[in-house]
Amino acid sequence: MSCIFCMIVDGAIPSKKAYEDDEILAFHDINPQAPVHILVIPKVHIPSVDGVTAENSAVVARIFEKIPQIAAAAGLANGYRVISNCGPDACQTVPHLHFHILGGRALTEQMA
Ligand code: 5GP
Ligand code: ZN
16 A cells, blocks of 8 residues: 555554544644644545545545534634645645644745
């Protein structure tokens, strides 16, 4: 298996977990770009937003159901940003669907 995030799901690569259940995992980004920077991923391998289908979208709904709880547990009472980079123009570097939760300070208005 060559997918870094699948290896994190399997425990082959350690991570600092923020939330886990049978379908999804949240862990702290190794190179944080804000005081709080958490990645939320499906345990099943989906390459990117482009790989979301009617068959697998329930896990995406679950991720978004859990994001408020993960953000609150991380202390993000004043707001946060959720980002998913998809493909080369968005600078996606890990080809396993993930949602960045960024917060802990006032973020810039610039999104790109
Ligand atoms: P992307 O650029 O694909 O949107 O985001 C990938 C994110 O994964 C980056 O923010 C990067 O720092 C993070 N990342 C890459 N490898 C690892 C790792 O092994 N562990 C953790 N915790 N984060 C990683
Ligand atoms: Zn994967």
